[in-house]
Amino acid sequence: MNSAIRIAIALLAVVVLAALPWFGSDVIVQFGISTLLLAVLAQGWNIIGGYTGYPSFGNSTFFGLGAYGVAVAMVQWNMPFWVGMVFGAAMAVCFAILLGLPVLRLKGHYFAIATLALAQVVAAIVSNIPLFGQNIGLVLPPLNNDAMFYELSLALLLMATLTVWWLTRSRFGFGLIAIRENEEGAAVMGVNTTLYKVMAFALSGLFSSLAGGIQAYWITFLDPASAFDISLNVKMIIMAVFGGPGTVLGPIVGAVVLSAVSEVLSSEVTNAAGLFFGIVVVAAVVLMPRGLADIVHHFRKSGWRYFVQNIRAHRI
């Protein structure tokens, strides 16, 4: 497939997706919004987790800060929505830079755990600040225009995806991949690892916070428990890893597939969605540790043996 055809297919897909509110039902559009926002989160996580190799559990914090940016601006200051988006994004980026500097020095488990703990600390602090509505939460002015939220979410996902695509063909992206593959090796080759990691964290935070802003305005209610929900972070990781971390389209595919299946399950069997998620995670990691994207490459070659090979490679 040459690149002209690829671009044509991509454009067509975007046009079809953008037209959805005109022919889809309300339920479909709502499902679309939540799926698109999850895809943005998975794509945002992909930048720091998939490309840079730092498994962040702090991205739900960015999401929460973005959501609170919009809520505080609109409810407490009577400012327009976009000011809130800017405010939330600014908070998230500052957070990423200030805390990224010390936390990104940690590796592997330690980084994951530090971001996990930070997320809890931020949630607790926010729930004690009067401006943020403390534990009671904030109610935003309702806007009954799902088509607008849908298009906004789609545009955001497009931006995030283009950014990730740019990573695969730019010096910055190669620097991040080099850090993921071997950080010391990257440094002696001239990669400013600290700067690159912080920038990746901030970029990741930017997209997550914008998704949070849209979500807050759409749902019109915000409290610390929903804004800083750690399981949301786990969800985005699972979607990215399921689809293929460190690939351009993997996180989107992961988000769409998993959202669709869990939507079906939660309407058929109430409450089983959580169990399903757990089982999918275990099965996916054991059978296809490099995500759906990798299957596409290798399944044709090795067929079902692909799964056996994965197990062979990682068991003792």
Place this chain on the structure above:
Amino acid sequence: MDLLAQVFVNGILLGGLYAIMALGLALVWGVLNIVNLAHGAFIMLGAYLSWYLFKYLGIDPFLGLPITAIVMFGAGYAVQRGMLNLIVRAPMFNTLLVTFGLEVVLTYLAQLAFSADFRTINPSYAGSNIAIGPVVVPIVRLAAFGVAIVLAVIMWLFLLRTRLGRAIRATAQNLVAARLYGVEPRHLYATTFGIGIGLAGVAGGLYGTVSQINPYIGATLTAKCFAIAIIGGLENPLGVIVGGLVLGIIESLAILYIGATFGDVASFGVLVLVLIVRPSGLLGRTA
């Protein structure tokens, strides 16, 4: 001053319990390089097991601990042998995800089996106290503390003095070192994980005597175990005790001086600070 002394005693007693909770997590982490996000869920299962033994068979929660330990050891052995052994050589992040998936499944199943109601294990002596000067010491907490310390010391001796213990410690340096000791690595892994889960089970049984249990306690407990393992280091069970005591005291102080909602936050804050100041843990080298 009396208040402060009381808070310290509370903190230390709580810390002993925390230590035994974290001991299994630290062992599995240090030896197998698996950060077990389902550790808290196993603590929860241990607590329910103890509760059932007490409620339906009338077995005293402390006397029932060996049963809990053995059953949970078996469960842990099976999980490692059947599932985690398949991914021990995968990137660390994948093991994190698998144990997270396990946590979700266990919590969900627990909710089906036990309902979301709060339970407590209430033996007849549950309300008894000893007064030492102005400080009140609840008997149950003291006993839980005692069991925790004794177990930690036993673990320490086990790792240091026995052949299996030495094989386990060697495995922490090199995954296949078990062979040098004539132990099959798969078996050794499963045994190590089983011991970790057995300890989690005992910790759960003790937790049930001093606190309420429900299917959702796991996640918070896992997070606390992390904090303790990081403060105490992964090498030495006695370091984990220190970590548990530190966290117990900090939490008790935070609840007294900042407010009840800050108990957990304090421990997470300390965790982040420790990681930033000394990425390899406060005491000794961590894996």
Place this chain on the structure above:
Amino acid sequence: MSAILEIVHVTRRFAGLVAVNDVSFALNEGEILGVIGPNGAGKTTLVGLISGTLPPSSGDIVFKGRSVTSLPAFRRARLGIGRTFQIMRPFPGLSVLDNVAVGALFGYGRGTSDLEEARQKARRNLEFVGLSRFADHLADELGGPGRKRLELAKALAMEPKLLLCDEVMAGLNHVEIDEVIGIIRKVRDLGITILVIEHVIKAIKSLSDRLLVIHHGEKIADGIPDAVLSDKTVVEAYLGKRQA
């Protein structure tokens, strides 16, 4: 000849151990300096100190007349210090070509920011070390000798002024060693100054203009290879021990 690198009274301590003890020497432009010493003598530590992955406990490292002691590794790479790793650590998930392209994208003076240009340059470097036919393989798929060459190609793509080779010949057979020696000579002909760390004495003797011997972290000899290798202290400390 002017010195491109000066090591001035450099010491590096690890907990309870002095890995490099008060070592001083200079490296002249265009020279190949061999550094030998028994295992654990502090050779790899020395490379770490020069490339910036390890800070020295004391002393000064001067590169092209400027102290780089407090500069992080990436800044030193941009000034023109390239290194290979004894324990070869390529970027395992990237193709051999892209492994080398990273060197061209960063490296001396920040390299190029154009990916295509970097890959072109990487191809030339792969040809230089004889790895062209593996360009599209994953770095992970290369065997030991291939990885040694990849390490060299990655470092060369950075266009270094000074190349630190950490045991690029260890574990190779005679034929492979001769090939690597040939490559290193070609590198020197490009005008690049080279510091070779090795513990295969034969190989390094024919390659080096000058030899430096390190033992227990201390410099015990420094001079032309023949003189150094017949030096009594060296024979006792190094050869004697190895033969015993």
